[in-house]
Amino acid sequence: MALLSYVVAYLGILTFGAVVASKCIGYLKKPVHLRWELYPVAHEDARRASYGGSYMEDSGWWLKKRRPSRRGGIKAVAVEFSTLHSTFRNNRPLWYRAYPFHLGLYLLTITMCLAVGVSVLASPGGLDGSAGRFVGRLGQTLALTAFLCILAGASGLLHRRLTVPDLKAFSTPEHFFNLGLFLGLSVLGLILWLAMPSFFGSLCLFLGALLTFGFISQGNALFDLFIIFLFALMAYVPATHMGHFFMKYFLWHDIRWDDQPARDNPETQRKISVALGRPVSWSGGHVEGGGARSWAEVVTGRPAMPQKREGATP
Amino acid sequence: MTRQPGLRDVCTREGRLVDVEADALIRLPVAFDAVGRESVSDEGRDGCSRILDDVQVLRIPRPATRQEEEELVRRFLDGMRKLFSPDDNWTFLSILETSMDYCAQCNSCAGACHLFEASGGNGMYRPNLRSEIFRRIYKRYIAKVPFAKWRYGDVELNWKTVVRLGEMAYRCNLCRRCAQVCPIGVDNGLIAREIRKLFSQEMGISPPELHDNGSMRQLGPDASARNNARSVQDRVEQICAEYSALTGYEFHAPWDVQGADILLAHSVLEIMYWPESIAAFAIIFQKAGLSWTLSSELAHHDATNFGTFYDDAQFARTALLHMQIAKRLGVGKMVLGECGHMSKALSVAADRLLPRELDIPRESCIPILRDIIFSGKIAFDPSRNDIPVTLHDPCNVVRLMGVNRPQREILHYLCPQFREMTPHGVENYCCGGGSGFALMNRDNIGAWRNNLSGRKKMAQICGAFAECLGPETKKLVCTPCSSCKVQISDMLEKGGVRARNSMRCAGIVELIVNAMADVNPGFIPWLRK
Structure with a gap:
């Protein structure tokens, strides 16, 4: 069981990395899209970002130097990730459940990072000494809070999906399955936290062994099961709609806030040229693609007038 | 009929699916006379399907045989495949795919939709209803995701689903307020437009006001273009004369001035229905001493871009047509009059379609009006x-x-x-x-x-x-x-x-x-x- 937990952990990390990378690369390899921004755009200057203004509020904007505010973009993303501000504003009943859930996941991630830090930096003996004891208590507290938050959030979300008719009608089996997995993880984590002398200490030892290929058994089958559960979940989540935790970067930065004019960007102009050379195969009579003509050829010609088109006024 | 259609109802129910009762609509603080609705049968007119509600935007012939039903579904699926092809839909593929893959079904979009709210919460106006049907079809038939039926839920793809999905794409104003509130960035407004695109670009089905009498006349041979340039010019001259007399200020609208600083674009809607707007622009620009012109060619074809609403090919053709007109006049920039979609179409959406030589600067009229007002040139x-x-x-x-x-x-x-x-x-x-x-x-x-x-x-x-x-x-x-x-x-x-x-x-x-x-x-x- 202990060995299996290490195998699953390695596979989980590799799969997580591979899925995230393939999704990101897959997105980046997509053709350039038309501008489709939505205001407010966070990287506008602070004054304009506050009310949803854009550089197009200036007459002759193309003659002026644009200074997108990287700080504004980072700040908006930081606020959104840390507080789920958009849900707080627009769907408060959901926020009361989604926020603890997300907070729990953040805390669990921090706990894992702290455990990795301890296993790398601390002397053998781990959490001895006053500083070590402080970090140990901090890790224990973080882990407990994380599990409680995930438990509260996942049960709240599940309850909402099962009881609010509007949500229930649109919930898929995968929604329930995913929330069930997180619920299971938090329950298992809480049982371990209560049952083990130091859950965080065991986590440090496990992660240290994982990093050094030590394969030390923690001597606790439930802990091994927890590790298997945790890393299997880590591998699975990015492949589902919950992958929004990293794809949100593209959805916000590259779509919602993508206000860069082509005239300022030779790379975009090059991509547009490539895209216009792509073949068109739409069958609508007015498009006349046929798979042989390029977009450039189709859109620079006038459409032929059809004899009769469905949907036309008789 | 129902007020809260479920996902499966869209595929399975016979007859008209939804009824939006007048007494369910939100109350207004003033007396408001409802416009009478024509009583219609489920068959609709001319053998067309009217199986969503009592409105008919698209006229999709009702399949008479099983073969016709299957043919409708086949054409729909062909179009859907093309929507997810980097060749056929490079314009919006990345946005569409991310909107397909990452929706959490949190329903925040419904709370933001004016149609959902105004209808008293009628389920048909939930922005994610059409999106979710489209998504489930995509996952199962296009992306062919393993266990799609089990993971994402099932919808039956039949002619009723296709017809209702097409109509539902026209129960949305594409205002994208739903996308603005989405915590993830999913764009249900875009999905509605993509469905419109599929019907138009693949199946040749679109509202006649936008296609036959809109973009096709606009882009067609000169003889059938939307307006007679001479009659539009006459109309504008008549407007100038009337409003010169009214205001006591003699002004003219300049036509086809080569090398003017500004080409002012009006939609024909403005010229025909809002003469005061045409006059007001001419008075303000003349008073401010701007170098500007109107274009008879633009008036002839109309500065509206109907393609914005339903079809990328027509959208791109119209944008190119407009910019070629500006190029021929050799103007410094194009100022887009009081027309929202014309402003967005040319300023934003067309930005990544135009070749460098046609990328003449374009801007909304509002900033320049603000600058004129605060310049002190006019009291x-x-x-x-x-x-x-x-x-x-x-x-x-x-x-x-x-x-x-x-x-x-x-x-x-x-x-x-x-x-x-x-x-x-x-x-x-x-x-x-x-x-x-x-x-x-x-x-x-x-x-x-x-x-x-x-x-x-x-x-x-x-x-x-x-x-x-x-x-x-x-x-x-x-x-x-x-x-x-x-x-x-x-x-x-x-x-x-x-x-x-x-x-x-x-x-x-x-x-x-x-x-x-x-x-x-x-x-x-x-x-x-």
Whole structure:
């Protein structure tokens, strides 16, 4: 069981990395899209970002130097990730459940990072000494809070999906399955936290062994099961709609806030040229693609007038 | 019929699916006369399918045989495949795919939709209903995700699903307020437009107002283009003469001036229905001493871009046509008049379509109007606009372009009793005429626009004038968009609000000229004291 937990952990990390990378690369390899921004755009200057203004509020904007505010973009993303501000504003009943859930996941991630830090930096003996004891208590507290938050959030979300008719009608089996997995993880984590002398200490030892290929058994089958559960979940989540935790970067930065004019960007102009050379195969009579003509050829010609088109006024 | 159609109902129910009862609609604070709806059968007219509700935007022939049903589904699936192809849909593929893959079904979008709210929470107007049906078909038939039926839930793909999905894409104004509130960034407005695209680009099915009488006439051979250039020029000259007499200020609209600094683009809607807007622009630009011109070629073809609403090929062709006209005139820039979608289409969406040589700068008219007003070149007397005025923000100009503050600076300066609607700016609600609906009236569409799609806006307007409703005080709704003006004026008129509450609608330029100190008072005659 202990060995299996290490195998699953390695596979989980590799799969997580591979899925995230393939999704990101897959997105980046997509053709350039038309501008489709939505205001407010966070990287506008602070004054304009506050009310949803854009550089197009200036007459002759193309003659002026644009200074997108990287700080504004980072700040908006930081606020959104840390507080789920958009849900707080627009769907408060959901926020009361989604926020603890997300907070729990953040805390669990921090706990894992702290455990990795301890296993790398601390002397053998781990959490001895006053500083070590402080970090140990901090890790224990973080882990407990994380599990409680995930438990509260996942049960709240599940309850909402099962009881609010509007949500229930649109919930898929995968929604329930995913929330069930997180619920299971938090329950298992809480049982371990209560049952083990130091859950965080065991986590440090496990992660240290994982990093050094030590394969030390923690001597606790439930802990091994927890590790298997945790890393299997880590591998699975990015492949589902919950992958929004990293794809949100593209959805916000590259779509919602993508206000860069082509005239300022030779790379975009090059991509547009490539895209216009792509073949068109739409069958609508007015498009006349046929798979042989390029977009450039189709859109620079006038459409032929059809004899009769469905949907036309008789 | 039902008020809360489920996902499976869309595929399985016989006959008309949804009924939107009049008494379920949100209440308005003023008496509002509902526009009568024509009673129709499920068969619709001319053998077309009317199986969603009592509105018929698309005219999809009802399949007569099993083979015809299967053929409809096959063509739909062919189109859907192309929507997810980097060749056929490079324009929006990345946005569409991410919207397919990452929706958490949290329903935040429904709370933001003016149609869902105005209908009293009718399930058909939930923005993610059509998206989720489309998503499930995509996962199962196009992406072929393993265990798709088990993971994402099942929908049956049959002719009823196809017909209803097509119609549902036209129960949306594409205002994208739903996308704005989505915590993830999923764009249900885009999905509705992509479905419209699929029907048009693959199946050749689209509303005649947008295609046959819209983009096809616009792009067709000269003989069938939308307008006769000479008659449009005559009309504009007549407008100039009438308003020169009214204002006591002699002005002209220059035509086809080679090398002018500015090419001013008006939609033909403005020229035909809002002559005061044409006159006001000419007065302001002449007074400010700008080098500007109108284009007879642009008037001939119309500066509207119908493709924006439903078809990428038609959109790109129209944008290129417009920019070629600007190029031939050798103008310094194109200023886009009071038309929201024209402004967005050319300023934003076409930005990544134009070859470098046609990338002539384009901008909304609002910033330049603001600059003129505060330049000191024209004297103003704001007391001429001393009535309650509120501003309707066109979605295209504000939420989708970020032109938000200049119009407010103008109105705060020129209208002493200016007040905002709630909410406003980027959080505004659509007027109800968005995405081409302002141009449609047939088959209960006019009734739908007036009774339902514009209802939330009407509630907002009444809210802005809450303390002065009734006939005693004149009130004005200002909006810098001709489609919004058509929609709001139509609602005020047909709903009886205009008569019972002394309320009218006008553009910003009319209010600007009405406040000019050195032209005769009463440019907006109705406002004259």
